[in-house]
Amino acid sequence: MSLSKVLDLEKAFRRAQQDKRDDVWPDVVGYRDYRRELEAKLESLEAKIANPSSYQASLPLGIDLPKRGFTLRPGIMPLVDDRILYQAIADLFAPHFQAEPCVYSNRLSSNPNSARMFVPGVQLWLAFQDQVAALCEEYPYVVETDVTAYFDHISHDLLLHRIDDLFRDHIDRSILREAKQVLQRLWRRWSRDRYRFGIPQVNDASSFFGNLYLDELDKWMIRHGYVFLRYVDDMRVFAEDEPSARKDLADLIVELRNINLYVASAKTAIKESEKVLEELGEGRRRIDPIEAELDSKTAEGIERAASLLEQFFTELIDDANQFNDRHFRYCVNRFKRIRASGLGGEIHARVIDEVLGRLTSMPHSTDVFVDYLSMFPENETVQESVLEFLEGPYNIYPWQEMLLLELLIRSNISPAFADRVMIAARTAADRSNHPACRAKALILWGKNGDYADRREIRSLYYDEPRVAVRRAIVVAIQEMHRGERDNFYRNTVSSSEPVRMVAEYVRSLKDPTYHYYNPPSGFELIEFYEDSDDLDDLGSEDFLY
Numbered sequence: 001m002s003l004s005k006v007l008d009l010e011k012a013f014r015r016a017q018q019d020k021r022d023d024v025w026p027d028v029v030g031y032r033d034y035r036r037e038l039e040a041k042l043e044s045l046e047a048k049i050a051n052p053s054s055y056q057a058s059l060p061l062g063i064d065l066p067k068r069g070f071t072l073r074p075g076i077m078p079l080v081d082d083r084i085l086y087q088a089i090a091d092l093f094a095p096h097f098q099a100e101p102c103v104y105s106n107r108l109s110s111n112p113n114s115a116r117m118f119v120p121g122v123q124l125w126l127a128f129q130d131q132v133a134a135l136c137e138e139y140p141y142v143v144e145t146d147v148t149a150y151f152d153h154i155s156h157d158l159l160l161h162r163i164d165d166l167f168r169d170h171i172d173r174s175i176l177r178e179a180k181q182v183l184q185r186l187w188r189r190w191s192r193d194r195y196r197f198g199i200p201q202v203n204d205a206s207s208f209f210g211n212l213y214l215d216e217l218d219k220w221m222i223r224h225g226y227v228f229l230r231y232v233d234d235m236r237v238f239a240e241d242e243p244s245a246r247k248d249l250a251d252l253i254v255e256l257r258n259i260n261l262y263v264a265s266a267k268t269a270i271k272e273s274e275k276v277l278e279e280l281g282e283g284r285r286r287i288d289p290i291e292a293e294l295d296s297k298t299a300e301g302i303e304r305a306a307s308l309l310e311q312f313f314t315e316l317i318d319d320a321n322q323f324n325d326r327h328f329r330y331c332v333n334r335f336k337r338i339r340a341s342g343l344g345g346e347i348h349a350r351v352i353d354e355v356l357g358r359l360t361s362m363p364h365s366t367d368v369f370v371d372y373l374s375m376f377p378e379n380e381t382v383q384e385s386v387l388e389f390l391e392g393p394y395n396i397y398p399w400q401e402m403l404l405l406e407l408l409i410r411s412n413i414s415p416a417f418a419d420r421v422m423i424a425a426r427t428a429a430d431r432s433n434h435p436a437c438r439a440k441a442l443i444l445w446g447k448n449g450d451y452a453d454r455r456e457i458r459s460l461y462y463d464e465p466r467v468a469v470r471r472a473i474v475v476a477i478q479e480m481h482r483g484e485r486d487n488f489y490r491n492t493v494s495s496s497e498p499v500r501m502v503a504e505y506v507r508s509l510k511d512p513t514y515h516y517y518n519p520p521s522g523f524e525l526i527e528f529y530e531d532s533d534d535l536d537d538l539g540s541e542d543f544l545y
Contacts, residue, residue, distance in 0.1 A: 003178035004049045009042045011113065012088035015204060016080070018115040019087075022202045024075030024399065025061045025436050026406075028443070028471045030516045033505035034080055045081050052178040057082050057189035060200070061468060063436050066363040066397045068325070074152065075399065076190055076200040083203065086186055089179050090117070090205040093163070096170040099211050100218040104128035105232040106207045117204040128231040133280055135227060136273035139238035141245040144276075145252070145268040147233035147261050151201040151210060155260045156187045159199075159213050166212060197260070207232070213259070220255055233261075238273075245270045283327060286312045290334065294523055302523045306343040309334050313347070317354055328358075329368050336372045341522035352376065356385040359394075359404075366400045370407045374517050377411045387420050390428070398434035405440035409515045413448055421448055429460075439472035446476025447514040454480045458488055470495070471502045475514065478506045 017031055034041055049055055061077040078086065094108055094117070104127055107119045118124075136142060147153070160180050167176055191198050199206045214230065221228040226248055227238040237252060239245035249270065253263055290312070293305035313331040316323060335351050338344045344351075355369045362369075373382050386404050395401055405428060413421050421444065428441030446457050454477040461473045474492075477485060486507065493500035 001172060001175060002050065003052055003175050003182065004046045006092060006175055007046075007049075007085070007088040008091060009045055009084055009088050010038070012084045012091055013038065013042065014115045015087050015091070015117055016083050019117075019204045023077055024065060024202055025063050025077040025402070025468075027080070028439060028468070028475055029502060029505060031080055032516075033501040036505055036508065037501065041081075042084075045084060048081070049085065049178075049182060052181040052185075055085075055182055055185050057186045059192065060190050061436070063399050063402070063434065064397070065399050068364055070363070072397075073149070073201070075202065078186070078190060078200060078203075082186055082189075083205075085182060086203075086205045087117075089183060090208045092171070092175075092179065093167055093212075094208060096167055097208075097212065097215075099215065100222055102222060102228050103211065103214075103218055103230050104131070105230065106204075106211050117208065125231060128229065129280060129284070131229055132236055133277060135229070135236075135238045136277045136280075139227060139240060140273050141239045141242055142271050142273055142276050143235075143237040143239065143245050143249045143252070143268075144271060145235050145249065145263045147235075147256065148264040150233040150261065151206060152198045153260050153262070154197060154199050154210065154213050156184060156196045156199075158259055159209060160184060162212050162216065166215070217255055217259065221252070224251075226251075242270060283324070286327075287330065297523075302338075302341055303343060305334075305523075306338050306341075309338065310344070310347045313351065325362055325365065328354075328362075329365055332365075332368055332372045336375060337520055337523050339372075339375045340520050348376075352379065352382060356382065359385075359389050359400075363397050363400045366403045370403045371517075373407055374410045375519055378414075379411075380414045380416065383408065383411055383414060383417050383421075387417060387424055390424050391420075398437050401428065402434070402436045402440050405437060405444055406515065406517075409440065409444050409447060410517050418448065422453075435466040435469050438466075439469045442469070442472045442476045443514050446479070447512075451480065461488075461492065467496055467498050470499050474499060474502050474506055478509070478514075479512050 013031075013035070017035070020026065020030055058079040058081070060079065060082075063075045063077070064072040065075045067073055095112060097108075099107065104124045105121070107124055109116050109119055132142075160183065163180060163183075164176070171179075187199055188196070190200060199209060210232065214233075218228070218230060221237075229236045235252070237245070237248045239248055249268070256262060286308075290305045290308045293301040293308065296302075309331060312327075313335070316327055316331065332351065332355060335344060335348065339348060352373065355372060359366065359369065373379075373386075376382055386407055389395060390401065390404060405425075408421060408424070425441045425445035425448070428437045429445060431438070433441075442457055442460070446454055449457075457473055457476050458480070461470060464470050464473065470492075474489065477488070479485075480488070489503040489507065493503050
């Protein structure tokens with residue numbers, strides 16, 4: 001038996017599609033072209049891994065993401081074949097791994113065939129917070145810390161050793177060896193063959209492997225008697241007194257060093273439990289009643305939740321000293337679903353103004369902001385403010401620019417701003433800009449331009465070196481005269497397989513399609529649509545505390 005015969009590539013593709021909501025550089029058609037040819041593509045991928053030691057991984061797409069404090073973290077986006085293979089290997093290992101009870105992140109779904117690999121993150125985050133609160137009642141002191149650039153510092157060699165330790169008694173030795181060969185080739189390529197450290201941060205497979213990497217630390221902390229909790233790299237240690245808390249922190253720092261990880265000094269503190277309970281209580285005091293009303297799944301409960309959310313939001317923004325950006329993100333995300341439920345009324349005008357006003361101060365939250373603002377495709381205030389930002393001095397981060405261009409693609413541009421939109425699109429499409437921004441700008445240009453614009457966009461294809469941008473050009477010119485367009489497609493498909501796939505997909509569309517944002521279902525529906533870009537209920541623990 002070989003690795004290629006035991007991997008469930010189709011399930012891995014479904015999970016990769018589900019996981020795409022977190023992509024740092026979204027695929028231009030959300031893998032729909034790949035799905036259209038799924039059987040043939042998976043057969044080809046299976047053939048490629050028949051000899052794992054010679055598997056050729058692709059260079060990933062990369063874009064830096066702004067963080068709090070205006071620092072940056074690298075965002076890595078593996079190409080689709082590599083991503084499927086990565087997920088399939090994680091799925092192969094997953095049934096044989098159970099994290100320690102002190103770990104609340106990335107718990108595996110009870111249904112192994114689910115499109116979701118994990119229990120929803122918010123559910124686990126709330127359970128983590130509940131356990132923190134419970135232990136604060138027992139212990140007077142708490143150590144709070146997390147890891148600096150956690151995923152970036154994961155050692156490939158140590159992680160491969162960890163995989164050996166955990167799975168050699170559960171998985172055939174030859175299959176395990178082949179899986180490790182593929183993983184090593186993927187990780188090395190994703191670090192551009194320069195380092196033996198770091199795995200992509202924002203996908204489910206990496207979250208699973210991250211839990212494997214820290215499993216030895218979890219076991220060490222438990223077996224040496226520490227009262228320890230972990231959510232991803234967010235850690236808590238509970239102690240009877242301050243000297244014990246200091247010693248526990250020192251021991252944790254040393255043990256982390258042994259696996260090449262280091263605590264973030266700015267996020268490390270020893271606190272009295274009463275203070276921690278106070279901090280936890282303020283957020284939970286306001287959020288829990290909202291969630292309880294939403295969980296009622298009744299029209300009356302949802303209306304009460306909308307009223308409570310409005311009160312919370314108003315108090316949050318009216319007192320600058322009490323402003324909490326995580327609570328703000330939570331409110332914005334919840335207002336998105338409130339809007340989909342037909343509720344909120346006049347409060348949305350104020351939410352829109354507050355969100356637009358924080359594009360400068362909270363660039364790290366642009367993904368949350370854009371998903372909310374996308375609920376208002378006709379709103380001229382949104383369009384004008386986004387254009388002003390793109391034209392202004394704070395348009396610094398390509399990731400943020402990419403998302404704001406996507407927001408304009410999702411919008412029905414007012415004639416009052418048509419000329420400015422075209423100027424913004426042409427400016428961002430310049431070769432000196434990040435290719436993620438160029439790709440979005442070309443689509444914005446093609447959607448809102450005329451036949452002359454689309455011919456000009458087509459002329460850019462031949463000098464464009466990036467496949468991702470070439471794929472965007474194919475999408476941008478989809479409303480050309482059909483014969484002219486299809487002739488161009490036929491003459492370009494031989495240039496690369498990814499371009500051929502997207503061209504064939506575009507030709508199959510009944511109506512022009514430039515984006516794939518589907519508004520979330522309203523709360524009264526309580527359904528998840530696989531094709532939706534909704535962020536899975538709350539979407540992320542970052543929306544909470």
